[in-house]
Amino acid sequence: MSSNDNASRIRSRSFNVSCSDCSLNPICLPVAVKEQQLNELDDIIKRSKPLKKGEHLFRASDGFESIYAVRSGTIKTYTVSEDGEEQVTGFYLPGEVLGVDGICNNIHSNSAKALETAAICEIPFTQLEALSTEIPSLQHHFFKLMSKEIQSDQQLLMLLSKKTAEERIAALLLSLSARHSLRGLSATGFRLPMSRNDIGNFLGLAVETVSRVFTRLQKQRVLAVDGKEVEILDHKLLCAISNGTADGMVSNSA
Amino acid sequence: MSSNDNASRIRSRSFNVSCSDCSLNPICLPVAVKEQQLNELDDIIKRSKPLKKGEHLFRASDGFESIYAVRSGTIKTYTVSEDGEEQVTGFYLPGEVLGVDGICNNIHSNSAKALETAAICEIPFTQLEALSTEIPSLQHHFFKLMSKEIQSDQQLLMLLSKKTAEERIAALLLSLSARHSLRGLSATGFRLPMSRNDIGNFLGLAVETVSRVFTRLQKQRVLAVDGKEVEILDHKLLCAISNGTADGMVSNSA
DNA sequence: CGACTACTTGAAATATTTCAAAGTGAGTGG
């Protein structure tokens, strides 16, 4: 609808928002750092001009230098297999950190691309490591952050190997919903920044299947979909679908 | 064949092998620690009596206290979804470290079970963190280790969403082969410590499919399989199969 | 406005699952 919905457009000045002024600071790296040490973190963070839609933040096989926190917009990460197949490995919303896959070999194993205009904070890893030895809570936060990445990958594994198309899509929508909610945004209505293709790729489904599932979920009155705009009409049922308790709707209230 | 192949049997004394005496030290945590500091690492490691086949090292929802390094044997990790479905998330060979998934919520999200008698080093995480702030190379190693876990999960993702049954199994066999090789063991002949069921579960396939694929690969002379014993007869072809370059065998020598 | 890409829908093709049953192996107890 609103052709002017550049909510995520970055005003030029905002390049230099410091962590202490950033609205994401309660869910981003700063959570791990005390007020007085925030400057130290702030000092190593580089904020360059926003990425435009389709631009790469880094590419697989690039040398690993930094990790990145999303300030606005959405980033998708993906790997390309030897035979050229693309696999989307994640979608990163504001406040989320990406690039940690590069640590183990000093080379990025994913590429990262902006799905829409995106402002990014770059955090040189060597400096972050140094800072982490000084600020144990930052070190700890980092361990947690990587652990969380592992967990979310593993949840996705479960999704891909066990679930039907409906379940996978329900799970993705619920994940996005929860993450929006964490950011103080609507948990029920939001815009999918990625294409159907990306969704299918991420979930291991053909585009056509994604499309069909959206249609089915609309017929069931679980969703209202209008292009990229999604509204969750029946959150409970969507949960049920996501964990295979659908149809009969055992409705184990909890 | 050899009914006495208890290569992995632990002699009672070996409970207390220190890191400096452990044959795995070039591939395990000690790689990150200088000779003189090895004692400090050694001091926080607990070595209890070996797990017997089927015993749990920890269970999902257990409080997270420690991470674990496998000294001998094989550990499988798995999660259980709300609806009770099990998903195998990994197999851990000697020298590999597991349990890091628990860091982010202070609760293990996986269960870990011995597939055969297994000796384990337990490393209390709080102490490891403290030590990591003192030994930057240890901190770095840890970041690497977790990063590697992320990468391997992501490779598995690719496997599950893109690949055929043949490709998945080829990839698993190649992974095991490479890891054996890294430990100085045969890359071509080894024993699968896990059941066909575990393989199928891990790869997102029905047991029957796993069985059928093994049979097919044998007919193609790629493998010789005798129960849990596997021999890779045609490594090159197995690689080709694993990345979808099979049949026509484009044989892009490299 | 036209060209392009993204999305949707239908019908046929297919790989894998599911169901069913038989074969194999290891471990236990007589």
Next chain:
DNA sequence: CCACTCACTTTGAAATATTTCAAGTAGTCG
């Protein structure tokens, strides 16, 4: 030491969800 049981594995045939192929529609951008 053999027989019995139980769990694991293999194999076949039918069922099924998803993919693939094909075509049409909608939305976007120059």
